[in-house]
Amino acid sequence: MQPTKTDRALPLALLRARETVMSPIRRVLKNHDVTDQQWRVLRVLHENGVMDAKELAKSACVLAPSLTRIIKHLEQKNMLTRCADGKDGRRVLLAILPSGAALIESVTPEVQVIYQGLNDKYGAQKMSDLLDLLHDVVELR
């Protein structure tokens, strides 16, 4: 194996796979006027309830500076609220608002269809194997 050869380079393979998967999903998100990062943030918040910014950033896989801007943006759209933590003056607590939840619930079924098509074409077993291998990569950290 030649790890530096472009055609067997892991980072590039991960990027290409992500592009393939995200491309049709992005079209759906575009129709609903959200970027995929904004969608990720809202989704995580929808699943987990109230979270502070650090937890949210880690779960949604966005960096803190990006999250600051995304929050600002989503706050103006009334998708989420920001409030200070009473116990720790540094922390910012975030919660999804009804219009944010409504967005999630209207987008999710459309995305489900795409995921299902992907699963059918790719194979459920392979998909599961792939997810396991990807999680193992993250465990190396």
Place this chain on the structure above:
Amino acid sequence: MQPTKTDRALPLALLRARETVMSPIRRVLKNHDVTDQQWRVLRVLHENGVMDAKELAKSACVLAPSLTRIIKHLEQKNMLTRCADGKDGRRVLLAILPSGAALIESVTPEVQVIYQGLNDKYGAQKMSDLLDLLHDVVELR
């Protein structure tokens, strides 16, 4: 399987895996004053010789507008050259220059070490399986 559950979502898993792999590599690249995209562009060009912008963009997995900017940047650093294609006035032909090649050759060994460590910890067989599965994802396109 719940494709919309964040903890089994393929795009997020791909993103997280990429972060894990790229993070130490980025530190190396940072020391050599290149971003990973610039490095990818130079690497592909180094492997393939003269290419036009479209081929390069596809191989390096960067979008055309990004490539335009990256080329401008790398041209100013004398890492590559741009010249018009005689046969097709629209095309731009690109070739790596000695200082670009020198950069690749000085960075590659350091990155090799990181890849090797990753391979050792993760396991060569699993790595190969993962790359195969990722290539299969791209084939779905």
Place this chain on the structure above:
DNA sequence: ATAATTTAGTTAACATATTAATTAGTTTGC
């Protein structure tokens, strides 16, 4: 041949990624 279409590349506008520096609040050490 020439108008219509297609293609390659660039530019524009906005959003995010990345690192570093900064600010404000909290904890630790002595």
Place this chain on the structure above:
DNA sequence: GCAAACTAATTAATATGTTAACTAAATTAT
């Protein structure tokens, strides 16, 4: 109890991602 160290979040600066619009060159169709 207070200075030092740490932590959470924001701001700043530069580079890239993403879509759309645009320009120029080449192809196609009639």
